[in-house]
């Protein structure tokens with residue numbers, strides 16, 4: 001793999017967003033939750049400058065000491081000693097001389113982790129100084145946590161190598177569709193695929209899945225990134241983004257769900273931006289105030305998620321007709337929404353989506369951390385297109401954005417291509 005890097009090839013990774021059918025927040029306290037990957041991805045591209053650049057520039061200078069060439073040489077050398085991060089979705093670009101990264105984070109760089117490690121509060125402070133050297137507009141300040149997560153993952157996996165990283169996403173950011181997990185998973189995947197620890201066929205131009213061991217490692221690193229962004233994540237978002245498909249997570253234990261239900265969901269983005277870390281903190285504070293009551297709420301969610309999982313699960317003992325399964329799922333979604341409201345993570349915009357869809361006899365619940373963001377509405381298989389059009393039009397009139405995403409698709413994938 002390292003020989004590939006010396007040729008300056010581009011390594012790309014993509015990781016999907018997710019919807020949570022049941023169990024957000026309660027999953028942080030060990031209750032079961034059910035999640036599915038959606039076909040909207042975050043893409044990361046990494047390009048390492050070829051080390052031959054310096055030699056080339058020196059020989060050009062030697063041949064002709066023209067001013068333009070001297071200038072060209074300086075720019076060339078400079079870009080080969082820089083780590084840059086372009087975040088296209090938010091229009092921000094960051095760059096650090098690798099020398100600056102080395103002098104600030106020498107401890108992380110000089111002792112590369114053989115297994116995943118958590119970012120200590122001391123290292124977090126040092127990384128924060130590197131991020132604060134760039135001015136981020138107040139309206140985009142929440143991006144800083146993502147940049148800290150990037151620097152932690154990058155320096156832990158790649159050390160202080162110069163590189164250019166570009167991130168872009170099809171997901172709305174900070175809206176409950178797991179943009180932070182897709183960001184961390186695609187970054188970890190691309191960083192590991194560019195390291196010696198992963199062996200892939202880089203002559204292929206297709207999207208490739210990592211082997212089981214590498215996939216696990218990418219998921220573990222992504223979890224470390226999510227910790228920086230979410231504070232106390234359950235791991236469900238990074239796990240479903242890495243693995244794809246449909247999963248149940250309960251006390252950290254993963255079950256893959258096979259389903260033959262259509263499970264078509266209308267996703268309504270209320271466009272109310274929220275921050276998952278703040279919402280997790282507010283649930284933790286409510287739990288501190290009412291420990292027994294909140295434990296009962298989380299237990300009720302656990303039952304809902306397990307019942308939902310066995311309802312949608314393809315199995316010989318599950319012989320209900322699709323319509324009956326859909327009715328069960330709808331009722332479970334409504335019950336879960338009631339408990340999310342009880343946890344204090346609903347929002348006026350979410351309630352508007354729920355009451356609007358209810359007029360069409362459709363059931364909805366928030367997805368992800370709540371507080372705004374996205375809402376799911378189950379579209380039963382036999383629902384007429386005219387009802388979907390009517391409910392969508394009414395939601396759009398409220399200023400919301402509606403779309404239908406494919407559910408249960410692929411997880412993290414890697415692609416090689418495009419030499420410099």
Ligand SMILES: Nc1ncnc2c1ncn2[C@@H]1O[C@H](COP(=O)(O)OP(=O)(O)OP(=O)(O)O)[C@@H](O)[C@H]1O
Pocket residue numbers: 042087088089090142143144145146147167168169172173174175176177178179180181183229230237274275276277367368369370
């Ligand atoms: N494409 C991206 N570019 C830059 N930063 C990103 C990107 N995607 C996610 N992030 C980081 O993740 C943060 C949003 O994460 P947050 O957990 O609050 O929302 P979410 O993951 O979309 O929703 P949920 O956690 O409820 O599913 C952003 O503020 C930013 O720090």
Ligand SMILES: C[C@@](O)(CCO)CC(=O)[O-]
Pocket residue numbers: 020023024025026027028176178230232233234235236237276280367368369
């Ligand atoms: C709110 C939460 O349960 C889901 C966010 O998508 C947080 C987590 O599980 O990490």
Ligand SMILES: [Mg+2]
Pocket residue numbers: 178179180181230237276
């Ligand atoms: Mg998130």
